[in-house]
Amino acid sequence: MYVGRFVVVGPGIGAYRVSSRSFPNRRVMDRDGTLTVGPTPDAPETDNPYIAYNCVREGGDYVVVGNGSQVDPIAEKLDLGYTPRDALVEILLALDYEKDDYDTPRIAGVVGAEDAYIGIVRKDALLVTAVEEPTLVATYEADEPRAFDLSADTAADAARELYDHEFEHAVCAAAATVTDSVETAFYNGN
Numbered sequence: 306m307y308v309g310r311f312v313v314v315g316p317g318i319g320a321y322r323v324s325s326r327s328f329p330n331r332r333v334m335d336r337d338g339t340l341t342v343g344p345t346p347d348a349p350e351t352d353n354p355y356i357a358y359n360c361v362r363e364g365g366d367y368v369v370v371g372n373g374s375q376v377d378p379i380a381e382k383l384d385l386g387y388t389p390r391d392a393l394v395e396i397l398l399a400l401d402y403e404k405d406d407y408d409t410p411r412i413a414g415v416v417g418a419e420d421a422y423i424g425i426v427r428k429d430a431l432l433v434t435a436v437e438e439p440t441l442v443a444t445y446e447a448d449e450p451r452a453f454d455l456s457a458d459t460a461a462d463a464a465r466e467l468y469d470h471e472f473e474h475a476v477c478a479a480a481a482t483v484t485d486s487v488e489t490a491f492y493n494g495n
């Protein structure tokens with residue numbers, strides 16, 4: 306099954322995978338603790354505005370994961386003291402789904418040491434909810450939050466677990482754990 310990009314978040318852990326049919330030449334890089342998705346050096350040039358962005362970033366006492374430019378303003382709202390619910394609702398509503406050929410939804414998660422929230426804005430809906438257990442939401446097909454059987458309890462294992470998941474067209478993955486401190490990791494398939 307092809308679900309496009311997906312996030313998995315639960316209290317203390319969050320992960321994100323890029324799956325892509327159209328733009329497979331991409332990788333995750335670490336820039337001062339923020340994880341960024343971008344093209345590999347050999348990638349064809351494109352003017353698509355949705356394929357390079359920060360996918361894992363700290364905000365307040367939380368870590369934000371997501372599939373686009375919403376990650377930055379959500380993190381900034383958390384820095385300002387917004388609750389995760391309010392930061393997700395406000396920014397997902399403001400930016401809305403992507404204006405591409407697929408009306409691709411924006412997806413995001415907010416992970417704290419003891420709590421987690423997941424959200425999606427589609428053309429027909431805005432859903433934001435707290436979650437108690439690892440929960441997945443994806444851009445296509447699996448575009449309602451659903452339980453996900455995540456085995457990993459480290460960031461490195463979570464990135465690898467999402468990369469290896471059976472959903473088609475894996476490109477790269479990133480993850481974070483949140484305790485007293487934040488650990489991040491990524492996996493580009495090599």
Ligand SMILES: NC(=O)c1ncn([C@@H]2O[C@H](COP(=O)(O)O)[C@@H](O)[C@H]2O)c1NC=O
Nearest residue numbers: 309310325326327328355356372405409444
């Ligand atoms: N976040 C991403 O990495 C990302 N990659 C591709 N997209 C969008 O989704 C469309 C479909 O891409 P694909 O066929 O690779 O699933 C692309 O034209 C692009 O507008 C993205 N936007 C949202 O997921």
